[in-house]
Amino acid sequence: xxxxxxxxxxxxxxxxxxxxxxxxxxxxxxxxxxxxxxxxxxxxxxxxxxxxxxxxxxxxxxxxxxxxxxxxxxxxxxxxxxxxxxxxxxxxxxxxxxxxxxxxxxxxxxxxxxxxxxxxxxxxxxxxxxxxxxxxxxxxxxxxxxxxxxxxxxxxxxxxxxxxxxxxxxxxxxxxxxxxxxxxxxxxxxxxxxxxxxxxxxxxxxxxxxxxxxxxxxxxxx
Amino acid sequence: xxxxxxxxxxxxxxxxxxxxxxxxxxxxxxxxxxxxxxxxxxxxxxxxxxxxxxxxxxxxxxxxxxxxxxxxxxxxxxxxxxxxxxxxxxxxxxxxxxxxxxxxxxxxxxxxxxxxxxxxxxxxxxxxxxxxxxxxxxxxxxxxxxxxxxxxxxxxxxxxxxxxxxxxxxxxxxxxxxxxxxxxxxxxxxxxxxxxxxxxxxxxxxxxxxxxxxxxxxxxxxxxxxxxxxxxxxxxxxxxxxxxxxxxxxxxxxxxxxxxxxxxxxxxxxxxxxxxxxxxxxxxxxxxxxxxxxxxxxxxxxxxxxxxxxxxxxxxxxxxxxxxxxxxxxxxxxxxxxxxxxxxxxxxxxxxxxxxxxxxxxxxxxxxxxxxxxxxxxxxxxxxxxxxxxxxxxxxxxxxxxxx
Numbered sequence: 001x002x003x004x005x006x007x008x009x010x011x012x013x014x015x016x017x018x019x020x021x022x023x024x025x026x027x028x029x030x031x032x033x034x035x036x037x038x039x040x041x042x043x044x045x046x047x048x049x050x051x052x053x054x055x056x057x058x059x060x061x062x063x064x065x066x067x068x069x070x071x072x073x074x075x076x077x078x079x080x081x082x083x084x085x086x087x088x089x090x091x092x093x094x095x096x097x098x099x100x101x102x103x104x105x106x107x108x109x110x111x112x113x114x115x116x117x118x119x120x121x122x123x124x125x126x127x128x129x130x131x132x133x134x135x136x137x138x139x140x141x142x143x144x145x146x147x148x149x150x151x152x153x154x155x156x157x158x159x160x161x162x163x164x165x166x167x168x169x170x171x172x173x174x175x176x177x178x179x180x181x182x183x184x185x186x187x188x189x190x191x192x193x194x195x196x197x198x199x200x201x202x203x204x205x206x207x208x209x210x211x212x213x214x215x216x217x218x219x220x221x222x
Numbered sequence: 223x224x225x226x227x228x229x230x231x232x233x234x235x236x237x238x239x240x241x242x243x244x245x246x247x248x249x250x251x252x253x254x255x256x257x258x259x260x261x262x263x264x265x266x267x268x269x270x271x272x273x274x275x276x277x278x279x280x281x282x283x284x285x286x287x288x289x290x291x292x293x294x295x296x297x298x299x300x301x302x303x304x305x306x307x308x309x310x311x312x313x314x315x316x317x318x319x320x321x322x323x324x325x326x327x328x329x330x331x332x333x334x335x336x337x338x339x340x341x342x343x344x345x346x347x348x349x350x351x352x353x354x355x356x357x358x359x360x361x362x363x364x365x366x367x368x369x370x371x372x373x374x375x376x377x378x379x380x381x382x383x384x385x386x387x388x389x390x391x392x393x394x395x396x397x398x399x400x401x402x403x404x405x406x407x408x409x410x411x412x413x414x415x416x417x418x419x420x421x422x423x424x425x426x427x428x429x430x431x432x433x434x435x436x437x438x439x440x441x442x443x444x445x446x447x448x449x450x451x452x453x454x455x456x457x458x459x460x461x462x463x464x465x466x467x468x469x470x471x472x473x474x475x476x477x478x479x480x481x482x483x484x485x486x487x488x489x490x491x492x493x494x495x496x497x498x499x500x501x502x503x504x505x506x507x508x509x510x511x512x513x514x515x516x517x518x519x520x521x522x523x524x525x526x527x528x529x530x531x532x533x534x535x536x537x538x539x540x541x542x543x544x545x546x547x548x549x550x551x552x553x554x555x556x557x558x559x560x561x562x563x564x565x566x567x568x569x570x571x572x573x574x575x576x577x578x579x580x581x582x583x584x585x586x587x588x589x590x591x592x593x594x595x596x597x598x599x600x601x602x603x604x605x606x607x608x609x610x611x612x613x614x615x616x617x618x619x620x621x622x623x624x625x626x
Contacts, residue, residue: 046623055526055618082528089622093523097233097240107527109226154527 001067002161002194003029003052008061010047021047022058023217029162032192034185036205039214045198046166048214052196053085053164066161082111086155090167092147094139100126100150101135107158118157125153129183145176152183156193165197169204177201223536226529230537234544246516247545250509253502254549255556258598261495262557265590267564268488270583275484278415278579279477282349284318284444285453286460287471295439300468304443307463313456315446318348321430322441326386327423329375336371336423338385340430348446349411349424355379356409365405366424369412374420381407385423387433403433414579480578492593499598503605510542510609514616521613522621531614538613539606546602554594558586 010022021044029035039045050056052063054072063070070080081087086107094103101122108118126135129149139147148168155163168184169177181204187193197208205211211222223231288304290296296304301319309317321340326333341347343359350358354369356379365385367377377383387401405425412419431437445460447453453472460470514521517538524534561584572580 047619050619053526078525078528078530080528081526087526093519093622095520095523102229102233106226106524109229110524110528110533112225114225115229115232 001028001030002033002065003027004064004067005048005052006062006064008048008051008058008063010044010051010056010058020217022051022061022219024061025214025217025219026061027052027196027212027219029194029196031161031194032188033194033196033210034188034208035194035196035210035212036208037196037198037212037214037219038200038202038205041200043214044217045200045214048219049164049166049196049198053087054081079111082107083158084161086158086160086163088148088151088155088163088165088168090170092139092144092151092171094147094150094154096139099136099138100131100142100146103139103150104153104157107154111158122153122157125157126150129153143176144172145179148172148176148180149183152180152187156187162194162196165195167199168197169199169201177204181207224533226533227536227540231540234541238544243545246512247509247542250502250505250542251545251549251552253505254499254546254598254602255553257495257498257502258550258553258594259556259560260498261492261598262554262591262594263560263564263584264491264495265488265594266557266561266584266586267582268484268491269587269590270561270565270585271577271579272481272484272488273585274414274581274583275579276481278413279481280450280473281352282413282415282418283473283477284320284442285447285450285473286445286457288443288445288460288464288468289441289471291467291469295436295441296443296468298438301440301443304464304468308445308460313448313452315448316346316348316444318346318444318446319427319440320442320444321427321434321436321439323387323430323434325423325433326388327371327375328384328386329377329381332375334371334374335421336368336385337421338423338425338430338433340425340427342427343424348444349413352411352413353409354412356407358409360408360426360429362426363403363405363429364408364426365429366409366411366422367407368419368422369410370416370420371422372407372410377407379407379410383407383423385433387435389435401433401435403429405429414581416578416580492597496597496601499601500605503601506542506546506602506605507609510538510606511612513538513542514609514612518616518621521616522618525616525618531616535607535610535613538610542606543603546606547599550595550598550602553598554591557594561586 005025005027008022008025012019012021025048037045037048047056051058054070054077057072065080065084101119104122104126105118108121109115123135126132129152131146131149134142134146142150169180172180184195188195199205212219213222305317308314318341323338325336325338327336347358353366358366365383367383372378382404384402384404389401411422411424447456450473454474457470457472464470521534564582565584572582
């Protein structure tokens with residue numbers, strides 16, 4: 001098992017009102033899984049994803065990565081985020097001052113790889129994702145679909161065990177959305193790459209191996 | 223420095239236009255440049271004043287004065303003894319016997335107190351470089367007059383001046399009888415040391431002896447050294463060499479405290495002007511804070527990719543640091559230009575009666591350049607580092623949620 005979330009609880013206080021977004025949410029992710037989490041806007045899908053990505057801490061519950069308990073506050077959390085997890089956000093969040101190639105090289109350089117080797121690997125991956133002609137373009141010189149593909153490449157560059165994607169197609173038009181979704185599916189099948197994807201697009205989510213719905217803080221397998 | 227930091231640093235330097243020169247940095251750059259420029263110029267001018275004052279003091283007076291222990295005149299035999307024992311010493315540049323006295327100078331109804339110094343000018347005159355007009359050597363009944371003294375008395379080359387020596391021990395039935403004579407002004411003396419330029423009259427020994435009615439002897443023997451800074455040490459040695467009848471007085475005894483005072487004043491001004499850099503540092507804090515706010519998404523992304531807060535802080539510190547360092551260097555260049563312009567200008571002169579010298583000079587020393595660079599860099603470094611601490615507290619999810 002790659003990742004196991006057990007009995008996660010999370011509560012927010014908004015204007016003196018307690019909002020319980022996660023109530024004993026549990027989820028297991030195996031190698032090669034393609035899992036989608038759906039639910040209404042603001043139901044806590046992203047919060048769950050952030051907790052699983054060690055970007056946020058639950059109020060209660062535990063998170064295990066390769067059977068080791070992990071927390072977002074532990075000193076090893078940055079290293080785990082760098083080497084074992086990959087992130088794709090709704091907005092691509094590419095660094096504007098870096099080219100596509102440099103953006104994708106970043107995770108490798110963070111873990112100590114040389115610039116040359118990092119760029120070489122990034123070039124290979126970007127070419128595989130059909131962006132060979134866009135290597136030296138800055139994010140504002142790329143289309144929405146291309147930006148998200150670069151973002152996906154950045155998430156995959158360190159060969160993570162799990163990619164966490166928060167509405168990866170939420171900001172794209174239908175054709176680009178389909179393009180990115182197809183890419184995720186092919187990476188899942190070809191590379192046996194595990195994905196946990198948060199989306200509000202129920203129709204697309206149905207094509208995943210497992211689909212969960214988060215309703216009133218409870219995670220239900222569909 | 224890890225590989226990511228090296229990559230970013232290389233990028234900043236290779237593509238400065240894209241990464242470094244932002245409008246939000248303009249006021250920071252100007253603030254640092256101006257404050258460092260003022261600090262540098264202030265230090266350069268004070269250093270120039272200190273150096274110039276010391277040079278003029280050492281050039282206008284003997285480095286070591288040999289005088290009689292009993293306040294008598296130095297006899298001819300003593301003079302010969304001094305020459306015999308000291309003239310071959312390598313550390314000595316010149317030995318000049320001098321007759322000195324306080325007199326009155328008169329032209330018409332204008333009278334000034336003056337200091338007469340008489341030398342055997344044909345045998346070597348240590349102040350030749352300060353002759354600003356006229357010619358030497360002097361003929362009989364000719365004198366060299368201080369520039370400001372001539373100006374105050376309305377005299378110029380070729381005019382006559384009357385020197386009075388009011389001897390209190392020369393009483394006649396008509397009262398105290400002053401010794402006086404008229405002299406032609408052959409040259410003007412201008413060293414830049416105000417007191418000398420305002421009170422000095424230089425004559426031949428023979429003319430001075432006649433006026434002062436001293437047939438032989440000298441007030442003192444002036445010694446100039448190759449290295450004036452060693453005057454105190456050599457002076458002690460000369461006391462042993464010359465015996466108990468003569469005393470040796472180094473320049474430090476009467477002028478060093480003044481130079482110390484000037485040096486203290488210089489560093490006090492430096493400290494005061496350093497506060498300007500600290501004020502400019504507020505602009506740096508503002509620029510760093512703006513950059514953190516502008517680039518909070520980048521910070522969040524880097525954190526989500528596994529970069530630690532320490533690494534991210536250093537990436538931002540390099541960006542601002544390069545610009546700040548460049549601004550400090552430009553500020554130092556500005557300071558040098560301002561110093562040069564102040565030195566070359568002619569509309570403002572120092573008040574000689576207050577500051578001893580009347581010209582503004584700048585002295586740019588390597589030591590002062592390094593001190594300004596280090597002090598400015600440390601102050602600005604602190605102003606960069608303090609706001610960057612905020613990055614440690616920034617939470618990725620807060621930023622990303624806010625963006626959505």
